[in-house]
Amino acid sequence: MRLLSGASASRIPCPLLSFARARPRCLPVPPSGTACRAASSSAAAAAGDGGALKPWLFVGLGNPGKVYQGTRHNVGFEMIDVIAEAEGISLSSMQFKAMVGKGRIGDAPIMLAKPQTFMNASGESVGQLVSYFKIPLNQVLVMYDDLDLPFAKLRLLPKGGHGGHNGMRSIINHLKQNRDFPRLRIGIGRPPGKMDPANFVLRPFNRKEQEELDFAFHRGLEAVRIMALEGFNKSATYTLAHMVVILLSGNPELPRTEEVI
Secondary structure, three states, X not given: OEEEEOOEEEEOXXXXXXXXXXXXXXXXXXXXXXXXXXXXXXXXXXXXXXXXXXXXXXXXXXXXXXXXXXXXXXXXXXXXXXHHHHHOOOOOEEEOOEEEEEXXXXXXXXXXXXXXXXXXXXXXXXXXXHHHHOOOHHHEEEEEEEOOOOOOOEEEEOOOOOXXXXXXHHHHHHOOOOOOOOEEXXXXXXXXXXXXXXXXXXXXXXXXXXXXXXXXXXXXXXXXXXXXXXXXXXXXXXXXXXXXXXXXXXXXXXXXXXXXX
């Protein structure tokens, strides 16, 4: 379990939570002067009928079962676990073929989900969750592994295609080909040599890679907090470990609608 501090990581005891984790981590709650200040200003924008806030749905993709824990293809599951631990949310219920937990980031209601359908059928779960809870697609963030990103790099996008990722392909299919939902792509790098990508994504991480990934998850956590409190379409900037991360608004006039974190 790690508490990230600056450029180092130290092991500390962490309270036991009631949801299963492959490798539990402790991550620090940011200072009160950061993105949490935006919670009240974003409440009206997220309100549905009668002023009720629609929850954000944060979905991490992966494969269920111990054999897949700690593999590259399951970094979406791990990102959800990091958010759950940091925000004190228990993924203790099973709804629509997914492990689900509900809670808040500041004043913003959120729902965390890890589909248990296996990667290639993720849309069966996500489609039902979106439909039943009537969640606007611009408040559905899907987190998943990406072979085309350098290892431990993150890319936040407001919308897009599946890019050859079968889990995303399934989700888009079950959302009636609608691609207008944000996604957080987590870089796992390319397979070495002539290794089959299908085998590479099922490989575990070594210790050095895991340390790098822990920092990436921390950056992802901060990005998720800003998104829940300010929304994707409000540009937000924060500094973490001497790195400025810019979440672009998706304005069609901008030359790029993404930023590597």
